[in-house]
Amino acid sequence: MSYLRNGSINLRKGSEGNPVKYIQERLGIQMDGNFGRHTDAAARSFQRRNGLTVDGIIGPITFVVLMTGDLVITFDRINQKLTLRLEVTRYGISKIFECSAVSGLPRDHPRIRQLIREGRSELSRRVNYMDIRHEDVADVGPIPDRTYELELRSNMPFDESGGGWGFGGWYLDPGALLRFSYRFGLGARGGFFLHQDGNGIGTGGCIGVSKIVDMRKLQEILIKYQSAQSKTSIDVSVT
8 A cells, every 4th residue: 555654645746556546536637647746736736725734745634625435434443443444446545544542441450440449340450351352341341343423523622521531532423222222221332432542541432542643633634524525424433
């Protein structure tokens, strides 16, 4: 995937291949698959018109303003990766941005000890609750394997009052049925957060992006995407 650099889409002078053809198509110029001076000039002109950093580089921010189609966030619980994807099969583009993320609490986490002191006798300090086998263990297990909906807003502010561990994040909508079940005490979880988790500390029932710099980059991408594509939500697929 030569269009990627440090986990993010990165096309610039010297890049070539089908991903460049996609960019050239979106810019309305000749599609030769070579990112030369004409493509660089067209990219800079596009960035200038759209209030973006004018550097001629098609990174994730410029890309989401330029692109057409739906994005999806995929969280791989086993490999602990959060990926922002756009499937453009014809041009071989999929991954746009990727970063480390975690879900569930590791063995002997302070939150596990706290819950045990509060009476959660079924918990054990010796168990690694980041294992997907423990996804149904409330408060400490990883986010369950399903698809959620993340509401997009023009500023995507952190919501620090919704629970979870870390420095705030965004609400993931579990759907009307689960919300209804949770409201009437039927045991289903009522919602989840995608947030910054404190550099790998762990997070129970949520997705925790490991580095604040990655959370800020993801926030910036989603703000630009929401503005450019007039989208109100994005799917978060947990696998």
